[in-house]
Amino acid sequence: MPLSPRVHAFRDDILGDLDATGVAELVATKQIKPREATEAALARVETVAALDAVEHLDADRALDAADRDASGVFGGVPTFVKDNVDVAGWPTGNGSEAYTPRLARTDSDFVRMWSAQGLTYLGKSRLPEFGFSATTEFMTRPPVRNPWNPAYSSGASSGGSAALVAAGAVPIAHANDGGGSIRIPAAACGLVGLKPTRGRITPDHLDETMPVKVVTQGVVTRSVRDTARFFAAAEQTYRNPLLPPVRLVEGPGSARLRVGVLYDSVTGPSDRDTHAATADTAELLAALGHRVEEIPLPITQQFADDFALYWGFLAWYLSTTGRRALGVDFDPARTDNLTQGLAAAFRKGFRRFPSALYRLRRTQRSYRALFTTYDVVLSPVLAHTTPKLGYLSPTLDFDRLFARLYAYVGFTPLNNVAGGPAISLPLGRTRSGLPLASHFSADHGDERTLLELAYELEAARPFARIQDA
Template sequence: MADERVHAFGDDALGEHDAVALAALVKAREVSPAELAAAAEARAEQVDAALAPLAFAARGGPRTAPAGDGGALYGVPSYLKDNVDLRGMPTTHGSSAFRAKPARRTAGFAEQFLGTGLAVLGKTRLPEFGLNASTEFAEARPVRNPWRTSHSPGASSGGSAALVAAGVVPIAHANDGGGSIRIPAACCGLVGLKPTRGRLVPNDQGRRLPIDLVTDGVLTRSVRDTAAFFAAAERHHRNPALPPLGLVEGPGDRPVRIGLVVDSPLAVSDEPTRRAVERTAERLEAMGHEVVPATLPFGEEFSRDFTMYWGYIAFLIATSGKLLLDPGFQAGKLDGLTTGLRRSFHREFHRTPGVLRRLRRAEAAYAGLFRDHDVILSPVLAHTPPPIGHLSPNVAFDELLERLRRYVAFTPVNNVTGGPGIALPGAAAGDGLPVGVHLSAAHGRERVLLELAFALEADRPWQRIQDAATGA
């Protein structure tokens, strides 16, 4: 297909507002939730042929919290990712290995999501079981990046990222088991906060695992929307084991010590990525923060262990799909990545106890980073968004796995250790594709990440897709 830039911003009820602004308009009765939903549905239809972000639309209109619950983001249209149950809607996990039936219950996190006031218009596409870093499929059409449709929007929350970046909705659900909030945020020029493990209601899939990698969150176009979501979610449920977050409304008032990491022990960052991180460091220094070189204590052994654990997840899916998903589950229909990971784990399953032991020890190494630093600044990914096909599940498994390891070289650390990390737009690459930068902090310290994000956004507002030149 033609390589183009696609967005749906226009003169309708949504306009160019973020979620906080739309919620204020609803509260002032200047616009109704129904008008916002209708505008979002029209925008979704407008971009679907080019981007393919939607799994399906909600039947019978938007799904909302029970009447009277309200919520800080009441009436703002949004979407859930298609790996979280919402009663009455199927959950396909992006896989053709089974035929999903409507869920009988609403997952705890989905209740928390609705409790913020957001209105769910449907579900967004993800790669099979969220295992890939690009939202591509063995047979179905891929989800494409609104900034350049020849390229990937990232994954596994690629459908949500495409919708938000293209202006269909200002905020959408994402979750992150190896970078799946932060990767699509980086690819699509968005804000994506992976919170501390336990900050939100536990994810149904993640809490069944020996090490819970998965945390839920959102993708947004503004820092204040991300901050507003987490504050509203905390009013629905707060984990007493973590310090309260509350509503963060702007930059902090004290300097922080920032450790700078440009390359991963696993991959040398490409030039656009390196430039975006170094320029962000310069901007933070100009604001009065101290930036010093840092080294990540996670190398080849960590990567091998994470890859094996990734394979363990694929193995569980393949062997328990009939029990947990559907009696008609057909493991033979799993895509090449899921099948390859499963086989790779099966060959080395005897290593599992040592892998789990080392991965659990990584939390102490992560905590050690913050004895000398408040925050770590790094790339989100080692290179800019790849073209569609580069990470297709139809690529030979060994080659695909090596490509993924070289690309996703930073984000898994936060999933294994449970630490928070936020992806923010950096300087765009020369080809017009977004480049993300990543900030990590100690457990429970999302506030410092949001304060720095507010400062960077105020210093140089993010590039907007509707302002960029049309075409590649």
């Protein structure tokens, strides 16, 4: 397997190879001070500046915050917030070149919840315009680069967060997911990315206004235990009474699971590396004693077309309401080719929107029916391996770009529409050495099963580390 020109900041400093739990334990036991962790992380951010993953950096504010009492499960751990939620005093740009962002007056609902976990915010990470794409690329600005090989995409829409965590700048970062935006960059950058059940995590205001609530908040991490601790701590702040509690998951479960396997999506077949990686994960599960069998697709081409129309609706809505929501200088003509093309496609097909909404809202039934027979469903995260930068660039004409995205993002949107949880785990590698992930879905409220399985797989096949030769 050829080595790639990796870019990372792992070094012999106080952060070392530690995950967020490890850093928090050093702070809690007073072996290091929060300010020392913050200073080390800021130095690491500078080391990986070539990845262009940071939208806004505020070192002075971070150092000032680090001098205060560090309480919470991740007390004193440095991190980044994705630039599509508000942090008071910082601009929220949403990855767009169509307006000049204003300073946020208050923290978003999610940020208030996450702050209770004790993290130190260094700044905001980059995303593609309004999170619509599966790669963090722009019309005129430099793209976010994958730390495993800077010629490749870091995924999206949480591509900046994923690049920073994978490169070792910070051990955990905020992400959110409206069609795969936690799981796709986690897959591209070799991280753990769990999209929770709809309603599990404190929603932001905009998440609640959508006709189909596809967006959920979360994190990207380098270890299963960091993800597990995030969800357990989140329940201490917000607990949805309609869902069973996750509680703290600290290791594998004992139950042997019924696992259904999907290799291809409704938008087309998976490529050779992706199919082989999924088959390899299925074999590993069987070797661990789980019952594994291939299953037919639970959705039809109609679902993909309906989701594409809904995708267009979101672009159209943002384009038409942007001046009111984002500022009077918002100019839809300055949005990128993807946003403009999606909005135009919606205007062309808007008469089909009511029936598409009806079908999308009913998707939850067929999704949940899967889990009367299976405990989890294994599939690829994406239909093919991580592409090079430029393949999904918004500078492409819309028809070509949309066709590529439509084929690429064939698996993850089902969980957003149906509301079920899913996790991306970096269990494989491509022939060129890039991470290649497996995707596991479960019934509503069953994040615990996903985390227990993730612990078992992490132990059976430790995740590749970017800092290793």
